[in-house]
Amino acid sequence: MTYDQIRNTAPCGFEHCRKKRKLKAWHVLLFFVADMTIFLFAGSYVQYYLGMAGVAITELWLLASSLVFVWLMGADFRMTFPIRKPRPLALAGTLVIWVGGFFSVLICNLVLLVLFPQGMVSNGETFSVILNSVPWPAAFLVIAVLPAICEEAMHRGVIQCGIQNSIHSKWAVVLIMGLLFGAFHLSPVKFLGTGILGAVMSWILLSTDSMVYSSFFHFFHNGLQLVLLMILPGVLETSFFGASAFQDDLMKMGSALPVYALGLYMAIFGTAVPILIYVGNWLIRKSLAPVKPAFLPKGKEKITLCKILIPTAAILVTGILITGYGFSQMLASMIAK
Known part of the structure; x- marks a missing residue:
């Protein structure tokens, strides 16, 4: 067999592989804007x-x-949508992180409930009407089910890959992914909470x-x-702990949640967030890392404790302070009456 007979042919058993394109930030941002439009x-x-x-x-x-965007761009589907067999301990860590994220969103929604009660109540009522249909x-x-697949394919798949x-x-x-996920929901009231979850x-x-794991979350x-x-x-009609039976009375008072209650929720639930996030991350690392990490890294015990305790104390x-301010307001209004 001469060279001319085998020229421009591939060796037996090998496939000609087309080089896959790497998605870039400007690619996926244009995709995001187009989809939102x-x-x-x-x-x-x-x-x-x-x-x-x-x-x-x-x-x-x-x-x-x-899926069509990744195909048209010639990107690698496996790199864009990384999927691996889940591990039980990593799933448990994801749940612990979810609790911390849930408490964070709870505090944010309660703050918005104090500042913008009408918007929060209206948003909850609209959601309930759709559900009951x-x-x-x-x-x-x-x-x-669908958001855990479809929204994750867009955000944690296409967009995060390019970013x-x-x-x-x-x-x-x-930070960027949180901002985009918050903007995706097209609601000023939901922007902060969904942004935190997206991040x-x-x-x-x-x-x-x-x-x-993000889809499971x-x-x-x-x-x-x-x-x-x-x-x-x-x-949940008023975005967590809003009593629908008392909405009218609370709205007449000018707020759907007393200020002192916001402070109490922050002191009780908010202080658990840093340790929950840390424990969840540790469980994930313990499940996936080849060498099991110590709960507090050796030689960095004090620094790690400070990273947990300082935000907790803050x-x-x-x-x-918010609780005290709320009680002082309530006492002042009672004395004025």
């Missing part, structure tokens, strides 16, 4: 006229557009290099709230 001009109408079915359609659109299994599928390829600071990636899920992906968060809404109607002091 389509949603504003089309998706919002679909949801308005079709209700829960419209929500399902827009969720599936996020998944389809993400379909059977519970359908609501669970659309609210808990990570362009920005090498983990904290910068987490936490992006950190989990950075820590595990697997979308399984997303699924558990949405699913638990839905279950609570079904079991205890009205409990939150506690803030909660106490």
